[in-house]
Amino acid sequence: METIKMKNYFFIDMGVMLIRSMRHVFRSLDTIITVTIMPIAMMLLFVYVLGGAIKTGTDKYVNYLLPGILLVAIANSAGYVSYRLFLDKQRGIFERFHSMPIARSAPLWGHMLTSLVSNAISLVVIILVALLMGFRSSAGFLSWLAIAGILALFTLTLTWIAAIAGLSAKSVDGAGVIAYPIHFLPLISSAFVPTTSMPAGVKAFAEHQPVTPIVETIRALLYNQPVGNQIWVALAWCITIMFCAYLFAMRVYRKRL
């Protein structure tokens, strides 16, 4: 009886959690700047300042750049997930939720859902700005759906990694540190420039890290080119990392709280 009742409420409870942390996102100017304004500024910088000197073999640099900018925006949001989780843990909000008759994992899933929804909003804003800057795509509905799916998967992967950091951190600074290595991944990939121009060592790293196949897949989908093996490499990276991070984060969550 009891368990049936709890299950019915799981999604309602998660909805309450979602509203709560979406308010956190919208009321933090800092978060909005980092996840939306910064990537847009970066896009302007790369297209109008550096873009002229970068040879990508595409007609418009903004078309080449956009997938990478989207991943940068998602990467920038990861640190805030750690930060919000850490504060919930430290300030006793999780204790309050856990002493209430709600599903134990609802608070954590609420943060995951918030990450997905807030990233979706910021990515739409960035794409609209890119359209103003001349970005055009020949992708059909199904391709856009596939792009949305890959971006959601990438978001969840980074969010679960960020959750581990937030839940196990001892200080606010520690919770945010995870953001730095994640920020670097899109920079050392084919997101901004083709890997062919890189020195051998860097090139090897760039071509064998998760961001490059994701960027290449999204690019192929945007411009109706064959996606080839890249999509499977991208999915394998995301799903493997996400699954491990999920298991680990859940273990920390159950143990610490």
Next chain:
Amino acid sequence: MQNAIRVKGLQKSYRQLHVLKNVDFEVEKGNIFALLGTNGAGKTTIVKILTTLLKKDGGQVTVNGFDVASMPANVRQSISLTGQFAAVDEVLTGRENLVMIARLRHLSQPREVTDDLLQRFGLSDAADRRASTYSGGMRRRLDIAMSLIGNPQIIFLDEPTTGLDPEGRIEVWKIIKELAGSGTTVFLTTQYLEEAEQLASRIAILHEGEIIVSGTLAELKKLFPPAKVEYIEKQPTLEDIFLKIIGNKKEDK
């Protein structure tokens, strides 16, 4: 009379540290029970076990008739916890905090319940301000108001007045007294002896992992030799002076 809380032979260790050795006590329904102890005596550990946040190592613990280990969901239905640090969401307003908890308790009219509590706790004027702008006393009041949503039968208050100024403390005391008056069982931990004396109908003292004495205040007083009658001049305490001055100031306004 059925007991709201029964604890028998409770044990808990953190690695080598044997925090709770053999804790026994019972709390009657509708009473205010105060658990006294120095910092680090294990008061918060007991609260965490009773509120299903922490697993016990041994012993029997029932809350509202439900075993905390085997029926935690039923226990959570019956209780509410106000932890040591006011667990309010500082980014949300007072009203949003209350509505959030009312939704999580699955009440049919979260807004009405919220308006009611804001009124009752004197937070109506500050309802739409973020909780981060509240004073310590207001934050604590909001915290306790959040705990009352859904009318839980047993309320746990872990050091509810620590860090409050004298005015805030008296406000919280008033709230606790009203609660018990309406039939709610209150489990209170404190390190202030005066607080236990003011509020509790039964008091237990936790020391080195065991309850060394428990009983009513009158019973505890009997443990000591009868009071010697001495005539002393009653000087006002600094607290009396402080509250008097503050009171006058308010009347002037």
